[in-house]
Amino acid sequence: MTGRDDDRRLEELVDGIVVLSSGDLSNRLQVSPARDGIDAVTTGINLLAEELQSMYEDLEVRVAERTALLEAAKAELRRVINTDELTGLASRSLLQEKVAEAVAAAGADRQPALILLDLDSFRLINDSLGHAAGDAVLRETAQRLGAAAGAGHLLARLSGDEFAVLIVDREPDAVLEIASRLGESLKDRIVAGGVAVALTAGTGVRLGEPGLRSEELIRDADIAMHEAKKRGRDTLLVFSAAMHEAAKQRVHLVAELRTALATDELELEYQPIVDLRSGRIAGAEALIRWRHPSMGTLAPDTFLEAADEAGLTVEIGHWVLGKAIAQTGRWKSGPGLPAGFSTHINLSPADLHHLDLAPYVESLLARHGVDPGDISIEITETAIMRGGPEVTATMQSLNDLGVRIEIDDFGTGYSSISYLRTLPAAMAKIDKSLLDGLTTDRQQESFVAAILQLIHSAGLGAVAEGIEDREQAERLQQMNCEFGQGYFFSRPLPVADMTDLLAHGNGAAA
Amino acid sequence: MPDKDLDSPGGRDISSLDFDGDGILRLKWARGVVIDAPNAQLAMDRVNELCGGQPTPLLIDMATTDSVSRAARAVFAKPCDASAIALLGSSAVDRVLANFFLGVNSAPVPTRFFTNSDEAVRWLTSQGHDRA
Structure with a gap:
């Protein structure tokens, strides 16, 4: 080469x-x-x-x-994100996506509508029959809603017992018909955990409007649904502008309430509780007031519901406990407390779900030199009945501490009588609604007598609230009701007036 | 190895396959053969057939092969009845081909490249086998 x-x-x-x-x-x-x-x-x-x-x-x-x-x-992740595992319905995120698509696709034509449903008292099913039964109810609910809605509508489960149906391309009348059908479909009893339960739901409907954004459609349906829930079981409401205004006001109120907590605009008034046998002051119920800078003094029913929605209840409950126990400590130092006197403090179901409540109360008592017997905690009958094991445990811990427990609003809840004997309570407060007609209606008098007898049979003392005149007070005394409170004795008093009453009232009221 | 076998499809790539007097099985590829996976497998099958399950020293004369594909090298890397393999070549091309095989694939039995037939036989014999 x-x-x-x-x-x-x-x-x-x-x-x-x-x-x-x-x-x-x-x-x-x-x-x-x-x-x-x-x-x-x-x-x-x-x-x-x-x-x-x-x-x-x-x-x-x-x-x-x-x-x-x-x-x-x-793809699997998307499926998981888009699907509610328990019921197989669409998830919240998929609903949001589909609502946005439907709103965008509608343009100026027929608008999509959204129906939200929240089952009434579903927590009771979970608490009393267990979560397996609760899940079975949710699955059956999903099936029924699907059948009632009919094909072509997106059905989603948004959270625990909240469902949504997106309706596209239907006239408002047809939407309302579907919404009503959804509610009706739940009423046939569902067997869960061996028990047949009847369901109802609060239903909110938002009919779409041109220009309404998808998040507004969802928000408004939610407002309508919450308003329906507030009005009672089995209620259907269509969103109105007034509802939005009210919701906005509530949001505003909550913001103000947060400021109020921080700037000491909240205060306690005390309504004397009288021993009907002796006429002497036996205690005082602490009642929260809000000295609103522009709206004047607000009673708790005007803001506690909004506080609850905003998750402020526990903070407010702690504030009330702190103030009331501190005040009791100051009264003890001067002018001194009459024998057997106790400050009554109302606690909400949310407070009672906190297992550290009893240690917190104990620390407050120690800090302010107050004996446990100087304090009574009032818990509503409904809170006790719906509370579940945590509430019972908290009540027991408070009782073990020596703090007296009083069942508030007795006779207004759905209670089983047998629980009266097993609760660690010392007193029951008869709701003022039971006093209507006490002195004019023989039947009502017998009814109240029977309730008092029931309370006494369970070994509890009785307090009647809402006493407005001497006749009522005397009748209750004759019926062996030990304690009473109401405008007849005294309105709720500012701290200074209550202190004055303790100092100069010589333990006597009215 | 009967001629008809070598004449079968793919068999033509093998020039000869038989035992020598030392009990070494000698495989000689046809001149200019391109060794790919099918004919490599055929050669392996023939080798195994002749060995009959007995470990046997194998001398492969690759002096005239054109190329060895990657897939063919993978076939040679599989265990067979050969107890040791001597690759015999003469040119620089053979050395590259052989060493590529030795470097890239891990041979299942002792394998070495030789340019001298006697040395290859000595090495195979020294490996100690039933036949050799």
Whole structure:
């Protein structure tokens, strides 16, 4: 082989390498029959190119496999995100997506509508029959709502017992008909945990309007649903502008309430409780007031509901406990408390769900030099009945501490009489609604007598609230009701007046 | 190895396959053969057939092979009845081909490249086998 040949072969080799380096790894260089050094280099380059090509191909296959796995995982994730696991319905996120799509697609044409339903008293089912039964009820609810809504509407479960139906391309009348059908579909009893339960729901409807954004559609349906829940069981309400205004005011009120807590605009008044047998002051119920800078003094019923919605209840409950126990400590130091006197403090169900409530009360008592017997905690009958094991545990802890427990609003809740004997309570307060007609209606008098007898049979003392005149007070005293409070004795008093009463009232009221 | 076998499809790539007097099985590829996965597998099958399950020293004369594909190298890397393999070549090309195999693939049995047949036989014999 001549040197010229070698030059040519080397040139071909270089050309081949240039092709390979341009990315065409399939190119192979010609090996001559000489099998000399140039051929050896050529062979080596061919082998390396093949190796590289093969590695790239493997890599591409692996990338494709991994991409397919990722795509599958993404699809599965999307399915999980879009589906409510328990019922198989759409999730909140999918509903939001579909509402946005429906609003966008509607343009100026027929607008989508949203129906929200929240089951009434569902927590009772969970608490009394267990979560498995609760889940079975939710699954059955989902099926019934699906059947009632009919095909073509997106049905979603938004949270625990809250469902939504997105209605597209229907006249308002048809939407309302569907909403009503949804509520009706729940009324046939559902067997869960071996018990047949009847369901109702609070239903809120928002009919779409041109220009209404998807988040506004959802928000307004929610406002209507919450308003329906407030009005009682089995209520259907269609959103109105007034509802939005009220909701806005509530939001404003909550913001103000947060400021009020921080700036000491809240205060307590005390309504004396009188021993009907002796006429002496036996205690005082602490009642919260809000000295609103522009609206004047607000009673608790005007702001506690909003506080509850905003999650401020526990903070307010702690504030009340702190103030009332501190005040009791100050009264103890001067002018002193009459024998058997106790300050009555109302606690909400939310307060009672906190297992650290009893230690908190204990620390306040110690800090302010107050005996546990100087304090009574009032808990409504409904809170006790719906409270579940945490509330019972908290009541027991408070009782163990020596703080008296009083059942508030007795006779207004749905209670089983047998619980009266098992509760760690010392007193029951008869709701003022039971005093209507006490002195004019024989039947009502017998009824109140029976209730008092029931309370006494359970070993509890009785307090009657809302006493407005001497006749009522005397009648209750004759019926062996031990304690009473109401405007007849005294309105709720500012701290200074209550202190004055304790100092100069000589323990006597009215 | 009967001629008809070598004449079968793919068999033509093998020039000869038989035992020598030392009990070494010798495989000689046809001139200019391109060894790819099918003919590599055929050669392996033939080798195993002749070995009959007995570990046997194998001498592969690759002096005239044109190229060995990646897939073919993978076939040679599988366990077979060979107890040791001597790759016999003569040119720089053979050395590159053989060493690429030795470097990239891990041979299942002792494998070395030789340019001298006697040395290859000595090495195979020294490996100690039933037949050799």
